Amino acid sequence: MMQRKRETARWIFSKELKDTTVVExxxxxxxxxxxxxxxxxxxxxxxxxGSVTSRNVEENMTRLTVADPTxxxxxxxxxxxYTPEVKASADTLENNSMVLVYGRINPFKTNEGALYFSVNPxxxxxxxxxxxxxxxxxxxxxxxxxxxxxxxxKKNGAGDIENLVKLGYSRDEAESAINSLKHYGxxxxxxxxxxxxxxxxxxxxxxxNAEVRDYILGIIAENSxxxxxxxxxxxxxxxxxxxxxxxxxxxxxxxxxxDGEIFEVSLKRYKVI
Amino acid sequence: xxxxxxxxxxxxxxxxVKIVSLKQxxxxxxxSQGVYYYGILGDETGTMPFTAWNFPTTLxxxxxxxxxxxxxxxxxxxxxxxxxxxxxxxxxxxxxxxxKRVYRNYKIKNxxxxxxxxxxxxxxxxVIKKNYEKDGSSREVTYFTLSDDTGSIRVSSxxxxxxxxxTVKIEGAxxxxxxxxxxxxxxxxxxxxxxxxxxxxxxTYDISDVNGPVDQISLAGFxxxxxxxxxxxxxxxxxxKMLDDVRCPDHPDDGFFxxxxxxxxxxxxxGEMHSTCGKAVLSKLLSLGEQDLDPMKTRLTKREVLESLKxxxxxxxxxxxGDAVQGENNLNYRVKEITExxxxxxxxxxxxxxxxxx
Ligand SMILES: [Zn+2]
Numbered sequence: 001m002m003q004r005k006r007e008t009a010r011w012i013f014s015k016e017l018k019d020t021t022v023v024e025x026x027x028x029x030x031x032x033x034x035x036x037x038x039x040x041x042x043x044x045x046x047x048x049x050g051s052v053t054s055r056n057v058e059e060n061m062t063r064l065t066v067a068d069p070t071x072x073x074x075x076x077x078x079x080x081x082y083t084p085e086v087k088a089s090a091d092t093l094e095n096n097s098m099v100l101v102y103g104r105i106n107p108f109k110t111n112e113g114a115l116y117f118s119v120n121p122x123x124x125x126x127x128x129x130x131x132x133x134x135x136x137x138x139x140x141x142x143x144x145x146x147x148x149x150x151x152x153x154k155k156n157g158a159g160d161i162e163n164l165v166k167l168g169y170s171r172d173e174a175e176s177a178i179n180s181l182k183h184y185g186x187x188x189x190x191x192x193x194x195x196x197x198x199x200x201x202x203x204x205x206x207x208x209n210a211e212v213r214d215y216i217l218g219i220i221a222e223n224s225x226x227x228x229x230x231x232x233x234x235x236x237x238x239x240x241x242x243x244x245x246x247x248x249x250x251x252x253x254x255x256x257x258x259d260g261e262i263f264e265v266s267l268k269r270y271k272v273i
Numbered sequence: 274x275x276x277x278x279x280x281x282x283x284x285x286x287x288x289x290v291k292i293v294s295l296k297q298x299x300x301x302x303x304x305s306q307g308v309y310y311y312g313i314l315g316d317e318t319g320t321m322p323f324t325a326w327n328f329p330t331t332l333x334x335x336x337x338x339x340x341x342x343x344x345x346x347x348x349x350x351x352x353x354x355x356x357x358x359x360x361x362x363x364x365x366x367x368x369x370x371x372x373k374r375v376y377r378n379y380k381i382k383n384x385x386x387x388x389x390x391x392x393x394x395x396x397x398x399x400v401i402k403k404n405y406e407k408d409g410s411s412r413e414v415t416y417f418t419l420s421d422d423t424g425s426i427r428v429s430s431x432x433x434x435x436x437x438x439x440t441v442k443i444e445g446a447x448x449x450x451x452x453x454x455x456x457x458x459x460x461x462x463x464x465x466x467x468x469x470x471x472x473x474x475x476x477t478y479d480i481s482d483v484n485g486p487v488d489q490i491s492l493a494g495f496x497x498x499x500x501x502x503x504x505x506x507x508x509x510x511x512x513x514k515m516l517d518d519v520r521c522p523d524h525p526d527d528g529f530f531x532x533x534x535x536x537x538x539x540x541x542x543x544g545e546m547h548s549t550c551g552k553a554v555l556s557k558l559l560s561l562g563e564q565d566l567d568p569m570k571t572r573l574t575k576r577e578v579l580e581s582l583k584x585x586x587x588x589x590x591x592x593x594x595g596d597a598v599q600g601e602n603n604l605n606y607r608v609k610e611i612t613e614x615x616x617x618x619x620x621x622x623x624x625x626x627x628x629x630x631x
Contacts, residue, residue: 008544008545009497010542011540011542047495047497047540047542100495100587123497125587125588126587126588128588128589130589130590130614130615130616130619131495131589131590133619134493134590134614134619135495137619137626138541138542138622138626141623141627142542142543170479170481170482170543172481
């Protein structure tokens with residue numbers, strides 16, 4: 001029987017992972033470090049859901065980008081003797097395939113010292129839009145509770161765990177809030193809440209968020225080869241052909257911008273990064 | 274001072290109380306070998322646990338005593354009377370006292386044997402009566418399920434009539450653990466009061482909220498890490514043990530029957546739960562009939578069943594109902610109902626989650 005202690009897989013949005021700057025120190029032989037996210041989640045393992053937006057299959061490694069409603073996760077799947085099925089299932093995926101993934105978080109530093117996170121999947125499962133919808137709603141709920149706990153802890157100055165538990169937060173949530181204050185005192189949780197609301201709005205419009213996002217990203221990529229960037233009017237026009245209204249375009253542009261997928265070259269002209 | 278008047282930690286108080294229960298234990302400190310006493314003290318206003326480092330050895334349960342200069346401290350979140358060498362204990366042989374028992378109210382999901390006797394409310398169902406022999410005469414025990422909005426628990430009633438479908442408040446039910454589940458026991462003189470209250474059953478809980486055994490609790494999430502032991506299995510016709518082979522080592526000539534089993538981890542973002550389910554759930558989920566499980570007629574292979582199980586369970590959100598049972602290392606969720614969460618189910622969950630944020 002498999003009875004060794006599993007490291008619980010947390011459900012977090014890509015934004016929470018992307019904004020992470022704290023990696024715990026490990027002693028030799030301890031394996032992967034825990035990371036502490038801006039919302040105070042202390043994790044090694046993650047369960048994520050989203051749709052594949054790019055893929056690069058090589059013999060020894062497959063790279064996948066998986067979009068959730070707040071941005072993207074970057075997955076690296078190595079050829080492994082022990083779990084050949086993981087890479088095999090990754091290699092059958094296509095763009096827009098929806099997947100449920102659990103895996104280990106792998107922090108790495110670039111030569112310039114910037115910190116990034118990739119996910120090394122231990123399991124990749126094909127999912128459907130119901131799964132993505134459920135995962136997103138649930139993750140939004142858990143994220144919101146963490147943010148509310150952080151707000152509450154801020155109110156009480158340094159905050160303490162027992163106080164938060166008395167207010168109805170779980171011990172886990174209370175510990176996260178204290179962690180967040182300790183490591184990310186200046187993190188803008190209100191901006192995260194806004195990103196959440198936006199993500200939820202896009203979910204309500206039928207879980208098609210990832211498709212819309214990819215479509216708009218595609219338009220920008222196609223129309224910015226001249227170096228001046230794609231015009232806003234052209235995006236709106238192309239989107240309208242797919243029944244995507246202007247306010248959705250604005251939302252998606254905002255999300256893409258805050259995710260660092262695109263940037264505004266000049267006023268109302270966009271380019272893919 | 275009355276017990277009901279004790280509101281917090283205090284020192285130097287006098288109480289006159291009945292010894293409701295009395296136990297003896299050995300001190301673990303190597304420096305001072307000896308015994309101490311603990312149990313419950315009570316008066317007309319209530320009860321309180323106590324610890325006595327110093328206590329007359331001839332005292333018995335039921336004695337009424339005056340304790341002078343004792344103190345009240347906190348232990349495990351509840352108040353407790355402490356008797357030490359500065360206290361004085363006087364026996365009151367002539368006194369009489371009716372102790373008012375006050376039990377802490379528990380929601381079924383939160384019941385733990387930390388409090389031996391508790392108060393609980395719920396609706397009665399699945400009443401079964403059985404006879405047993407005691408002291409040469411036949412007596413009746415009634416088993417039933419008590420359910421509130423958080424879950425269910427089995428209750429054994431010795432000598433107390435219980436009506437199916439009634440909603441009751443039980444004061445002073447005894448909590449015990451049996452086979453990884455919590456049980457309640459009530460007796461002839463346990464107060465069972467009819468109440469008029471409707472329970473909203475079927476709320477879906479966060480896995481992190483399930484801290485101990487409870488029956489009939491709803492959880493939602495994804496199944497991951499389906500164990501390779503899952504799927505089709507053979508069991509001995511006689512001892513029902515799972516067979517690695519076509520023969521049971523103990524009953525080689527008795528044949529086997531086919532059974533379905535799944536072991537996986539349920540994850541909901543708040544935590545993870547080891548989960549198992551059996552034939553009733555799986556034959557429905559995989560649309561398998563009696564024919565498929567007939568060892569003479571079936572064409573199914575172990576591998577095929579495991580594959581179709583993975584196909585059915587992976588990558589879809591489910592709502593499950595079952596019993597959380599304490600295993601050796603962790604709680605095990607024995608799933609009795611599985612439904613895929615459709616858009617409607619997800620919206621309902623969303624509403625529950627939003628209510629939880631309000
Ligand atoms: Zn046998």
